[in-house]
Amino acid sequence: MESPDIPITIIDREGVSHEVMAPTDMNMNLMEVVRSYELAPEGTIGICGGMAMCASCQCYVLSEHPLPEKGPDEEAMLAEAFFVEDNSRLGCQIPITPELSGLKVHLAPEEM
């Protein structure tokens, strides 16, 4: 059987690039992938558990991939987050699907 895992490149907050395999069959989102590979210190990412309520999972999307549209909660949270750029997204609002194979993201700095 074909592996349901896809490669994703995540540049951490120190600028170090990590190529990781993300499962597409576990209902995971990008924030959870970052946490499962411990690419950001515990307690600094996923604080709201993935509810688009904290922005601790903000990342900059560097590749051209078909991402889900931003929902109203994500829009609102990004409007109150810091260090926001045009390519900012909340990792917790991006489910891992096979179409995201090769996705490249950079984690936004931790807020004070």
Add this chain to the structure above:
Amino acid sequence: MIKTDILIIGAGPTGLFTVFEAGLLKLRCHLIDALPQPGGQCAEIYPKKPIYDIPAFPEVLAGDLVDNLMKQIEPFQPGFTLGERAETIDKDEDGQFIVTTNKGTQHKAPVIAIAGGLGSFEPRKPPIANIADFEDKGVEYVIRDPEVYRNKNVVIAGGGDSALDWSIFLTDVAASVTLIHRRNEFRGALDSVEKVQELKDAGKIKLITPAEVIGLKGDGHISGVTVKRSGEEFDLECDHFVPLFGLAPKLGPMANWGLEIEKNAIKVDNSLDYQTNIPGIYAIGDINTYPGKLKLILCGFHEATLMCQSAYQRIHPGKRYVMKYTTVGGVEGFDGSKKEAPKAVVKAIN
């Protein structure tokens, strides 16, 4: 000086349930929390969201869970120091711990239970280069005394409930109120959004959207902010700048208490009693770490239960105790109340 048997730092679900388990052992508790209300993450982050994995509650709102916990511990009359952050832990000459808050309130106990969750909730500070220079010199992240703003020019930033609520409130107090937000839409309660619209139409609130504050001006005290709107920058005079972007948990002072920290959490001995590297100080709930740790409410409840048994032995060394089911022993409150299962009635039928 507030004295108690177990001093609990953090009034989230774990800290609250500790009061119950300690109460069954006739130990008194006092809780400290940086937030103005008990409930921790449940009350601060998601009070209206349902939780589905509390055993025997197919569904319960986080806020209702906290209300129920408060009701359950009522008979054990816990004390609360709310709105204050535990800042330091020292030991006095008789080996008891003294915990002092950022407001100077002192507490004394033989046992400390740190139930600090993800840390104490602190305001989210916008990344404006020189903002630290103006803290308490015209920049405030929390409004404590609205009188400070009487007849002053105030700039508020943010798009949630507190930014809206304070903008409305201060129109009657301040000389001028300007609300700055990155979007035209606000995510606060509909009533508040409509009220701000009314006040804007009446010329009582100045609204600048979509815009953000990117710089601060002043000499010793803030005198103005630099605003960026649609790529254009301009200055705005003011006496106060109040960024209201909500709260985020930070480990804060706990990091300096001499405890072993790993992955932003306190390492404990989970094979025994959740004690830290300092005897007499326990860490329970989301704040601790050990192999296999899960940050779940039910895990916090379990850890609190085991920790209280160990605390009892520490407070009453050598005293024998056998765990009793509440169905058998009932619950005897410090307020004189007693709950117990009704006794079976035995009566002869002639």
